Amino acid sequence: MEKRQSIEEALRLLGLEQPKRQRRGLSAGEIGDFFRTAGATHLWVTDMFGDVRQTIALKDCFRFWKSELKNRILEEPFFVREEWPGGYAYQVSEWTSPFAEPLLELQRWE
Numbered sequence: 243m244e245k246r247q248s249i250e251e252a253l254r255l256l257g258l259e260q261p262k263r264q265r266r267g268l269s270a271g272e273i274g275d276f277f278r279t280a281g282a283t284h285l286w287v288t289d290m291f292g293d294v295r296q297t298i299a300l301k302d303c304f305r306f307w308k309s310e311l312k313n314r315i316l317e318e319p320f321f322v323r324e325e326w327p328g329g330y331a332y333q334v335s336e337w338t339s340p341f342a343e344p345l346l347e348l349q350r351w352e
Contacts, residue, residue: 246293
C-alpha cells in the first residue's frame with residue numbers, strides 16, 4: 243500500500259521549511275477573483291485528512307476550475323453529501339507556494 247503525504251510533508255520536500263496555510267475557506271467568488279489576478283495556479287487535491295491525492299497541471303487549472311471545482315465549493319461550516327453533485331465538495335485554502343505561481347489546496351469532502 244502506498245503511503246500518502248500530507249500537504250505539509252510534500253511542501254517541505256519541495257524546499258519550504260515551514261509550510262503555512264495563508265487563507266482557509268475561500269468562496270467561489272474569491273477563487274474566481276484569484277484566477278483573474280494571479281492567473282495559472284497550482285491546484286492540489288487532498289483528502290479530508292490533508293493527504294495529497296492529485297495535482298492538477300498548470301495548463302489544466304482553468305479547465306478544472308470550470309468543469310469540476312466552480313460548482314463544488316464548500317462555503318458552509320458543514321458538509322451534507324446529498325446536497326452536492328456527485329456527493330462531494332471542496333474546501334479551498336491558499337498555501338505558501340514553493341513555485342512562482344500560487345498554490346491552492348482543494349480538500350475534497352465526500
